[in-house]
Amino acid sequence: MRDLDLTTLRLFVTVCETRNIARAGEQAHIVGSAISKRLAQLENTVGTPLLVRRRRGVEPTPAGETLLEHARSMLASADRIERDMAAYASGIKGQVRLLATASVMAEALADDVAAFLKNPAHRDIRVDMEERISPDVVRGIWQGSASLGICWASEHGADLGALQSRPYRSDHLAIVVHPSHPLAGARSVRFEQTLDYEHVSLPVSSAVQVMLQRMAAALGRTLVHRVIVSNFEAALRVVHANLAISVVPLEVARPYAAGHALCLIPLEEVWARRHFAICFRDEAALSAAARLLLAHLQTPGAGMA
Numbered sequence: 162m163r164d165l166d167l168t169t170l171r172l173f174v175t176v177c178e179t180r181n182i183a184r185a186g187e188q189a190h191i192v193g194s195a196i197s198k199r200l201a202q203l204e205n206t207v208g209t210p211l212l213v214r215r216r217r218g219v220e221p222t223p224a225g226e227t228l229l230e231h232a233r234s235m236l237a238s239a240d241r242i243e244r245d246m247a248a249y250a251s252g253i254k255g256q257v258r259l260l261a262t263a264s265v266m267a268e269a270l271a272d273d274v275a276a277f278l279k280n281p282a283h284r285d286i287r288v289d290m291e292e293r294i295s296p297d298v299v300r301g302i303w304q305g306s307a308s309l310g311i312c313w314a315s316e317h318g319a320d321l322g323a324l325q326s327r328p329y330r331s332d333h334l335a336i337v338v339h340p341s342h343p344l345a346g347a348r349s350v351r352f353e354q355t356l357d358y359e360h361v362s363l364p365v366s367s368a369v370q371v372m373l374q375r376m377a378a379a380l381g382r383t384l385v386h387r388v389i390v391s392n393f394e395a396a397l398r399v400v401h402a403n404l405a406i407s408v409v410p411l412e413v414a415r416p417y418a419a420g421h422a423l424c425l426i427p428l429e430e431v432w433a434r435r436h437f438a439i440c441f442r443d444e445a446a447l448s449a450a451a452r453l454l455l456a457h458l459q460t461p462g463a464g465m466a
Contacts, residue, residue, distance in 0.1 A: 165203075165206060167235070167236065167239055168199075169199045169200075169202070169203050170203075170232040170235060170236060171189075171232075171236055172185065172189055172196050172199055172200070173199075173200060173203060173211070173228070173229070174229060174236065175188055176196065176200065176212070176219060177212075177220075177229050179218075180218040180219060180220055181219065182197060182200075182218075200212060207228065209224045210222050210224065210225075211224055211228055212225055237306075241306075254285035255285060255287070255448060255449060255450025255453075256286070256287045256288075256448075257286065257287070257288045257289070257308050257309065257448070257450050257451045257454050258289045258290075258291070258306070258308055258309075259274075259288060259289065259291070259307060259308070259309045259310070259311070259454070260290075260291050260292075260293050260297075260298045260302065260306070260307045260309070260310040260311070261290060261291075261292060261293070261298065261310065261311040261312070262293065262294060262295050262298060262311065262312045262313060262367075262368070262437075263292055263294075263363065263367070263392060263393065264313070264332065264369075264393075264410050264413065264435075264437075265311045265312070265329070265330075265437055266290070266292045267392075267410075267413045268330065268332060268410065268412045268413055269330055269412070270290070270311065271290075274288050274290065274454075276457075277453075277454055277457045283450075283453065286450045286453070286454075288454060291307070294364070294366055294367045295312040295367070295368040296366075296368070298310040298311070298312040298440070299312065299320065299321060299322070299324065302440055302441060302442060303322075303324070303442070305442075308441060308447055308448065308451040309439055309440070309447075309451060309454065309455060310439070310440045310441070311329055311437055311440070311458075312368070312437065312438065313368050313369075313435050313436070313437055313438075314326060314436065314438035314440070321438065321440050324440040324441065325440065325441055325442070325443065325444055326438040326439060326440045326441075327438065327439045327455065327458075327459050328436065328437075328438060328439075328459070329436075329437040329438055329439050329459075330437055331435060331436045331437065332410040332411065332412045332413075332434075332435050332437075333410065333412070333427055333428075333434050333435070334369070334408055334409070334427075334428050334433040334434075335408070335409060335411045335414065335426055335427045335428055335433075336355050336406055336407070336408060336425075336426045336428065337396075337397060337406065337407050337409050337414050337418060337423050337424065337425050337426075338400065338406045338423065338424050339400060339403040339406075339423065339424070340422055340423070340424055341403060342358075342403070342424070344358075344406070345426075347426050349426060349427050349428070350426045350427075350428060350429065351428070351430070352373075352376055352377075352380075352428055352430055352433075353380050353382065355406060355408070356377055356380070356382045356383070356385075358385075358405070359385050359387035359405045359406070360384060360386055360387065360405055360406055360408070361386070361388040361389070361390060361396045361399040361400060361404065361405040361407045362384075362386050362388070362389050362390070362396070362407065363389070363390065363391070363392070363393075363396065364389060364391065365386075365389065372432070373408060376430075376432070387404060387405040388404060388405055393409055393410075394417070397409070397414060397417045397418070397421070397423065400423055401421050401423060408428070411427065439455060439459070441455070
């Protein structure tokens with residue numbers, strides 16, 4: 162394993178993605194025979210076949226699929242190392258990578274980070290943010306791909322396990338409906354009432370959708386998805402077209418709803434009030450820049466709603 166090199170792994174990934182050594186060579190600007198030689202050496206190093214040659218190309222063996230997953234992770238880490246070192250070379254003296262859920266990203270995180278970076282004392286700090294679902298936020302922190310993560314932390318949200326955490330903001334889930342919808346005139350609504358109608362939802366693996374499915378099952382009902390989208394703006398567009406209703410945070414939906422005459426109705430359930438947490442592995446091990454950002458996100462003006 163000590164003989165693995167990033168160039169060979171990058172070529173292996175390209176071959177797996179193109180399913181063709183010649184096309185991989187064109188992309189990498191290297192002749193196919195040189196790639197074949199590297200792949201043969203790679204198979205010799207790991208001690209097992211990685212590719213199966215077919216009439217029209219190649220495909221990874223089960224061992225190849227496993228190596229492909231690891232190779233992508235290693236190459237992503239190498240790219241992060243390159244960016245981080247380039248940042249230091251260009252004069253940035255601190256860099257913080259932050260993972261956050263779609264709700265957090267769509268609500269106030271960008272403003273909070275912008276306020277942090279506007280402080281002259283932080284002019285040499287760079288903050289990179291990436292959106293992930295709650296379980297992947299926690300997994301990313303455990304794996305060390307980021308210093309800080311922000312997600313919904315509760316019995317319905319992500320399980321932080323042994324991660325350390327600090328409170329961040331909170332929000333309130335609501336139903337957004339078209340003005341002509343039967344629920345449009347309500348001041349508040351029980352979740353059970355929404356189950357009579359089709360929903361537009363975020364990916365079913367997101368913490369909110371998992372929780373809504375669980376709550377529907379507890380009521381002996383089924384949450385019917387008419388449309389599944391990847392972000393809140395798309396969900397609100399579907400509602401605006403009067404194709405379905407959606408459960409969204411009030412804080413995200415208000416600006417769009419005001420401009421498109423949609424109706425926002427708070428959910429009555431206690432679980433509809435969500436509290437987010439900033440999580441990390443060990444505060445003592447955080448970089449100075451990460452500790453500064455953590456402290457900023459906990460301040461009354463930037464860390465609590």
